[in-house]
Amino acid sequence: MIRVEFLGPIQKDPLELDITNLNQLAKILQEDKELSQWLQNSAVAVNDTLVSSLDVELEDGDKVSLLPPVCGG
């Protein structure tokens, strides 16, 4: 299983999904209307490392995080 976490202001509980890559995740999340405002502007990390393309394979136990726009300080 892959754990998907939504950080900061994205008010959504984590998901546990049976997927093997980020393309599958994109397909699933794009069907979720409450996420539509976040997918275009959120960064994606796999196991706490930012990734810049969907061509990433996932292994059982991996964690995917969505990071919406930031503003520290």
Added chain:
Amino acid sequence: MIRVEFLGPIQKDPLELDITNLNQLAKILQEDKELSQWLQNSAVAVNDTLVSSLDVELEDGDKVSLLPPVCGG
């Protein structure tokens, strides 16, 4: 009388001179060999305001200061 002060590392006592402009001062100081290393790189202030040319008239009681290269901090 005009008082001429030599600041910082210029090791020279103040002068009291009977002059009426900076051109006269330049002529007098250029005859002083111990000042030759300082005249080219020192700034000049009249009554604590920096001046950028010799075309400055002096009045009795004025103070002229020579400021050699600086390095604060």
Added chain:
Amino acid sequence: MSLELYDGGLDVPTILKKWYESEVQSNYGAFIPFVGTIRDEDGITGLSFDIYEPILESWFEAWQEKAKAKGAMIKMAHSRGDVMLHQSSYISAVFSPKRRVALEFIDEFVEDFKASAPIWKYDLKDGKRIYAKDRSTAIDGSGILGEKL
């Protein structure tokens, strides 16, 4: 670790004193802190912060390596949760042998902090906690999950 997270507003004099004294024998010639304080504006009573620590730490460590390569070092403190008006929520600092390196580094570091550090800001207003969406910046590379498939 030179990254410190605190609940609520920062005790700025104490943190600056600690940082200064910790490096006073390290032969750095320049020390430049940046202190961010909550301004009274737009009717807020304060700000509130969420932090995602694992990525903040790796982001910070990457900057520490950049600093090391220039003979410099950085320190940073940030608040978690609510911070009231006129309190401080953020301090970062660079120590460097040389003035120019320090002046350029603090600028680059603070700007990338604003653009990349995984911290989310909320206005505290009328008893609510409102995401500061308009002042927030999408992290570089954002949007891949929204791409047309």
Added chain:
Amino acid sequence: MSLELYDGGLDVPTILKKWYESEVQSNYGAFIPFVGTIRDEDGITGLSFDIYEPILESWFEAWQEKAKAKGAMIKMAHSRGDVMLHQSSYISAVFSPKRRVALEFIDEFVEDFKASAPIWKYDLKDGKRIYAKDRSTAIDGSGILGEKL
């Protein structure tokens, strides 16, 4: 007056605390101090400073006016006389509503300080006080008294 001169090394934590607390209710969003510390190099035991206060004050006031025009303010402290290794001889700081103004201002201010402030530096070495000629900068407009007449 926000220009402070001290005999010998500066008490950095105390000065930073005083400055921070003096402006904490002034609604500035950014506070950036620059702290200069004497490095152990070239076999010196310390540095020593001469200051010409009347022109330092007018130079500083001109910068304070520039800061005001941007909604900002500056403070500065400097040592007179001898300052030993690892002590600090110089602190300046900018307070500003906005981050970008503060980051740019502290850089411009510190660089002009180095180039223009009427302060002379001496190395303390082998019991002597030696003018730091090679690290010194002629003030803009220097040399008029050496012009061919």
